[in-house]
Amino acid sequence: MTLVLSNEDVESLLTMPECIAALESAYRELHAGDAVTRRRSDCMTSTGRDDGSVYGFKTMDGVVPGLGFSAVRLNSDIVTWPKVGNNRRRVKVPSAPGGRYVGLILLFSTANGEPLAMMPDGMVQRMRVGATNGLGAKCMAREDASDIGILGSGFQAVSQLQAICAVRKVKRIRCFSPSPENRTRFAAQMSEQLGVEVVPVSSTEDAIGGADVVMCSTNSIEAIFFQQWMEPGMHVSSIKMPEIDEAALKRADRVGLHFGHQSPDVVAARGVEAEDHRPGLGWQASRGFDFSKSPKLPEMLAGAAVGRKSDDEITCFINDLGLGLQFAAVAGVAWRKAKDAGVGHELPTDWFTETVHP
Amino acid sequence: MTLVLSNEDVESLLTMPECIAALESAYRELHAGDAVTRRRSDCMTSTGRDDGSVYGFKTMDGVVPGLGFSAVRLNSDIVTWPKVGNNRRRVKVPSAPGGRYVGLILLFSTANGEPLAMMPDGMVQRMRVGATNGLGAKCMAREDASDIGILGSGFQAVSQLQAICAVRKVKRIRCFSPSPENRTRFAAQMSEQLGVEVVPVSSTEDAIGGADVVMCSTNSIEAIFFQQWMEPGMHVSSIKMPEIDEAALKRADRVGLHFGHQSPDVVAARGVEAEDHRPGLGWQASRGFDFSKSPKLPEMLAGAAVGRKSDDEITCFINDLGLGLQFAAVAGVAWRKAKDAGVGHELPTDWFTETVHP
Numbered sequence: 198m199t200l201v202l203s204n205e206d207v208e209s210l211l212t213m214p215e216c217i218a219a220l221e222s223a224y225r226e227l228h229a230g231d232a233v234t235r236r237r238s239d240c241m242t243s244t245g246r247d248d249g250s251v252y253g254f255k256t257m258d259g260v261v262p263g264l265g266f267s268a269v270r271l272n273s274d275i276v277t278w279p280k281v282g283n284n285r286r287r288v289k290v291p292s293a294p295g296g297r298y299v300g301l302i303l304l305f306s307t308a309n310g311e312p313l314a315m316m317p318d319g320m321v322q323r324m325r326v327g328a329t330n331g332l333g334a335k336c337m338a339r340e341d342a343s344d345i346g347i348l349g350s351g352f353q354a355v356s357q358l359q360a361i362c363a364v365r366k367v368k369r370i371r372c373f374s375p376s377p378e379n380r381t382r383f384a385a386q387m388s389e390q391l392g393v394e395v396v397p398v399s400s401t402e403d404a405i406g407g408a409d410v411v412m413c414s415t416n417s418i419e420a421i422f423f424q425q426w427m428e429p430g431m432h433v434s435s436i437k438m439p440e441i442d443e444a445a446l447k448r449a450d451r452v453g454l455h456f457g458h459q460s461p462d463v464v465a466a467r468g469v470e471a472e473d474h475r476p477g478l479g480w481q482a483s484r485g486f487d488f489s490k491s492p493k494l495p496e497m498l499a500g501a502a503v504g505r506k507s508d509d510e511i512t513c514f515i516n517d518l519g520l521g522l523q524f525a526a527v528a529g530v531a532w533r534k535a536k537d538a539g540v541g542h543e544l545p546t547d548w549f550t551e552t553v554h555p
Numbered sequence: 556m557t558l559v560l561s562n563e564d565v566e567s568l569l570t571m572p573e574c575i576a577a578l579e580s581a582y583r584e585l586h587a588g589d590a591v592t593r594r595r596s597d598c599m600t601s602t603g604r605d606d607g608s609v610y611g612f613k614t615m616d617g618v619v620p621g622l623g624f625s626a627v628r629l630n631s632d633i634v635t636w637p638k639v640g641n642n643r644r645r646v647k648v649p650s651a652p653g654g655r656y657v658g659l660i661l662l663f664s665t666a667n668g669e670p671l672a673m674m675p676d677g678m679v680q681r682m683r684v685g686a687t688n689g690l691g692a693k694c695m696a697r698e699d700a701s702d703i704g705i706l707g708s709g710f711q712a713v714s715q716l717q718a719i720c721a722v723r724k725v726k727r728i729r730c731f732s733p734s735p736e737n738r739t740r741f742a743a744q745m746s747e748q749l750g751v752e753v754v755p756v757s758s759t760e761d762a763i764g765g766a767d768v769v770m771c772s773t774n775s776i777e778a779i780f781f782q783q784w785m786e787p788g789m790h791v792s793s794i795k796m797p798e799i800d801e802a803a804l805k806r807a808d809r810v811g812l813h814f815g816h817q818s819p820d821v822v823a824a825r826g827v828e829a830e831d832h833r834p835g836l837g838w839q840a841s842r843g844f845d846f847s848k849s850p851k852l853p854e855m856l857a858g859a860a861v862g863r864k865s866d867d868e869i870t871c872f873i874n875d876l877g878l879g880l881q882f883a884a885v886a887g888v889a890w891r892k893a894k895d896a897g898v899g900h901e902l903p904t905d906w907f908t909e910t911v912h913p
Contacts, residue, residue: 201906230825233598235614240591242620244665252618252665254625256593260612262600262824267612269629273663273670289912293669297908301670303659305631307602307610311651312631312659319911352911466620467588548559548900550655553677553710554647 198543200314202531206541207320210534213359216328216527219264221498223526224332226263227456228495234259234522236458242466244275250290251276251469255461259522261529262307268525270318273299276471282375284417287479304528312549314532314541318524319352321531325523326516327356329455329494330434333514334410335364336497336504337453338432342409343368348401348421349414350374350383353436357412362391365410370395373404374415402426413440418479424448429509436516439482446486450510454491458518556901558672560893565678568892571717574686574885577622579856581884582690584621585814586853592617592880594816600824602633608648609634609827613819617880619887620665626883628676631657634829640733642775645837662886670907672890672899676882677710679889683881684874685714687813687852688792691872692768693722694855694862695811696790700767701726706759706779707772708732708741711794715770720749723768728753731762732773760784771798776837782806787867794874797840804844808868812849816876 202210226232237257244252253274260267275290291298300318305311334342342365347354350372361367370387372395374380380397387395398404405411405426413422413435420442422433427448435441438459446452460480465471471479492502494514505512535541560568584590595615602610611632618625633648649656658676663669692700700723705712708730719725728745730753732738738755745753756762763769763784771780771793778800780791785806793799796817804810818838823829829837850860852872863870893899 201902203906204909204911231600233600233822233824235596235598235820235822238593238616240593240616240618240625242589242591242618242665245620252620252625252668254616254618254627254663256614256616256627258596258598258612258614258629260598260600260610260824262603262610267598267610267631269612269614269627271616271627271661273625273668275668291910291912292667293908294667294904295908297905297910298912299663299668299670299908301661301907303629303661305612305657307600309650309652310610310631310633310657312657315907317907317909317911319909323911462593464591464593466591466618542906544559544902546652547655548561549659549673549675550651550653550657551562551675551677552649552655553562553675553681554649554656 199312199546199549200532200535200541201544202314202316202535202541204317204320206535207316207531210531210540211324213328213363215530216324217331217363219526219530220328220523221332223261223264223522224495224498226261227522228499231263232261232522234520237461237518238464239461240464241469241471243469249277251471257519257521259520259525260307261522261525264526264529265307266525266529267305267307268302268521268528270302270521270524284419284421286416287418302524302528304532311546314528316528316531321524321527323353323356325527326353326436327360329516330357330436330514331360331364332494332498333434333453334361334432337512337514338365338410339430339508342432344407344409345370345412346405346408347372347412347414348404350380354383354414357414358387358391361410361412362393367393371398371404373398373401415440427511429511432512434514438480438515438517441513441515443483443486446483446513449513451512452491453494453497453504453514454488455494455516456520457493461518557670557904557907558890558893558899559902560672560674560889560899562675562678564893564898565674565889568889568898569682571686571721573888574682575689575721577884577888578683578686578881579690581619581622581880582853582856584619585880586857589621590619590880592878595819595876596822597819598822599827599829601827607635609829615877615879617878617883618665619880619883622884622887623665624883624887625663625665626660626879626886628660628879628882642777642779644774645776660882660886662890669904672886674886674889679882679885681711681714683885684711684794685718687874688715688770688794688872689718689722690852690856691792691811692719692790695870695872696723696768697788697866700790702765702767703728703770704763704766705730705770705772706762708737712741712772715772716745716749719768719770720751725751729756729762731756731759773798785869787869790870792872796838796873796875799871799873801841801844804841804871807871809870810849811852811855811862811872812846813852813874814878815851819876
C-alpha cells in the first residue's frame with residue numbers, strides 16, 4: 198500500500214533528533230559520493246492574472262540508497278513579492294481550492310522502485326530546514342553556546358529553536374519580529390514546548406546583544422543582519438541566501454554553506470522576471486562574497502573541513518538552497534514511523550505503478 | 556477532487572488526433588516563449604543488488620499556461636542493459652510489488668496551482684512519443700507519403716503507426732522486428748485497429764525498400780538504420796537518439812530534432828555508469844554529426860524553419876529527448892476527458908494541498 202500522510206500526521210510523527218540523525222547520515226553518504234541530489238529547478242510563467250503574480254513550478258530530487266529512499270519535492274505556486282515593513286518578501290498566494298498552498302513530496306524505495314508515500318511538503322520542509330541549521334550550528338557554533346537570539350517568529354522559527362536545542366545546551370532565547378503579537382505568542386508557545394524561557398523583545402539589538410548564536414528566520418529577500426552586530430565567538434545562521442548582509446559575511450572568520458548550490462536553475466517564460474532573481478536580491482545577494490573557500494555542511498560532518506577553530510571566531514552558516522536529498526531522508530523517517538504507528542490513508546500501490554514498460 | 560487515472564483509463568480516453576492537436580498548441584507556445592520545459596534529469600545510484608543494475612530516478616517538468624497545465628513526469632526504475640539479438644538495450648526491471656514498473660505523471664493547474672490528476676506515465680508516454688513523431692512527419696515527410704516501413708513491433712510501435720495515419724493518407728505498412736511471433740501479432744492487431752493493411756516481413760530491407768516513411772521504434776541504444784537503405788524522397792524517424800546511424804544522418808538533406816536537448820542532465824553516484832551514457836552509445840551516439848543547423852519541431856510548426864524543400868529530399872527526424880511539456884499537454888487532455896466522462900478515482904484535493912506556507 199502507498200501511504201498518504203497529512204501535515205498533521207507528519208508533525209505528530211517527526212522529532213527533531215530523528216530528523217537531525219537522518220540528515221546527518223544522508224549528508225555523509227552524499228559526501229562519500231553514494232547519495233545524489235539534483236539542483237532545485239524553478240519553471241516560471243505567467244498566471245494570466247493581472248496582479249503581477251507568477252506561476253512557479255519548482256522541483257528537486259534526491260536519492261539516498263543507504264537509507265533506501267528517493268524523493269521528489271514539488272511546489273505549484275502562485276507567487277508575489279510584496280513589501281512588508283522595510284523588506285521585500287517572497288509570498289505565495291494560497292489559491293488552490295479552500296485557499297490552500299500546493300507542495301508535495303513523493304517518496305520511493307531505491308530497493309525496488311515502489312512509491313511508498315505522498316505527503317504535503319510543509320512539515321517536512323520545516324523540519325529539514327531546522328535540522329540543517331542545527332547541524333550547521335553543531336559544526337560551527339561554540340561548544341558552550343547557550344544564549345540564542347532569533348529574528349523572526351513565523352513557521353520556520355519553530356524548528357530553528359527545536360534544532361539549536363537539540364545540538365546545544367540552551368539556557369536563554371530572545372526573539373524579535375516586527376509584530377508584537379506574533380513575537381509574544383511565539384515566545385509563549387516555544388517556552389512551553391522547549392522548556393527554555395523564550396523572551397519577546399522589541400528590537401533586533403535587544404534580541405542579539407551578547408548572544409552566542411543568532412538565527413535569522415525570515416521570508417526577507419534583502420539583508421536583515423548587519424556587521425555592526427557581530428561579536429567575537431558569535432555564530433550567525435540564515436535560512437535564505439540574502440538574510441546576512443554581504444559586509445557581515447566578509448567580517449566573519451568563516452562562512453559555511455549548506456551544499457553550495459546557491460541558486461536554483463531557472464527556466465522562465467518570456468517577460469517573466471521573479472523579484473528574487475533580480476541582481477542584489479534573493480538568490481543574487483552577496484555575489485561580491487567569495488564562497489570558494491566556504492566549507493560545505495557534508496564536508497564538515499564528514500570531518501573533511503573545519504567549522505570553527507577557536508572560541509573567539511565569528512562564524513556564519515548559510516542554508517543556501519534546499520536539496521531533494523533532504524526530503525528523501527526526512528520523509529523517509531515520517532513514512533517509517535507512520536507504518537509502525539498505522540497512521541495515514543492507505544491507497545493501492547497498483548494505482549501508482551504499471552504493467553507496461555514506459 | 557483530484558483524479559487518479561489508470562493506464563486503461565488513459566488508453567480509453569485519448570485519441571491520437573487530440574494528442575497531436577494539444578502538442579502542436581504546446582509547441583507553438585514554447586516557440587513563442589510563453590511555455591517552458593525543464594530538461595530531463597537522471598539521478599543514478601546503486602541498488603545494492605549484485606546484478607549490475609542501477610537505480611534511476613528520472614524527472615522532467617513543463618508548464619503550458621495557454622492550455623492551463625503544468626506537470627512533472629517521474630520514473631523510479633531498476634535499470635539493466637542486456638544484449639538482445641545484435642543490439643544492446645536499455646531494459647527496466649519491474650521490481651515494484653506485483654512485478655510492476657514505476658512511472659507517474661502529476662498534473663497541476665497554472666491558474667490556481669491545484670493538483671488535478673495523477674496517473675501512471677505509460678499510456679501518455681506512448682501517445683506523446685507517437686504524436687511527436689507524427690508532427691515531425693507532418694513537417695518533414697512528403698505530402699503524398701503513403702507507404703510506411705516500421706522497425707519494431709513493441710509498445711511504442713503502436714502509436715507510431717497511429718500518428719503517421721493521423722497526418723498522412725497511408726495505404727500500406729510493412730513491419731519488421733526480430734521475433735516472428737511479435738511482428739505477426741502486431742501486424743494483425745494494427746491492421747484491424749487502423750483499417751490499413753500491416754504486413755509482417757522477415758528483414759529490415761523487406762520492410763523499408765521503396766517506403767516513403769521509415770519509422771524506427773526500438774529500445775536499441777545502438778544504430779539500427781543505415782545509410783545504404785536511404786532513397787530519394789524518404790523520411791526516416793527515430794524515437795531515440797542512436798537508432799539512425801551517424802553516416803545516414805550525414806547523407807540526409809535535412810535532420811530535424813524534437814527540441815534539441817539531446818541528452819539528460821545526469822547526477823550519478825560514485826562508480827555508477829549507465830551503459831547508455833557511454834561514448835558512442837545511447838545519448839552519446841552521433842556526436843560527430845553537426846546538429847547546429849537542425850530545425851527543431853517547435854520552429855517548424857511555427858513556420859520559422861522549413862522541414863522539406865522538395866519531393867526528392869531525404870529527411871530525418873530524431874525524437875531526441877522527451878519534454879515535461881509534452882506530459883502537461885497530453886495528460887491535460889486525459890484529465891479533461893476523464894472529468895467529462897466521470898472516469899477515475901476521486902480523492903480529496905485537501906490530501907495534496909496544505910494550509911501552511913511551506
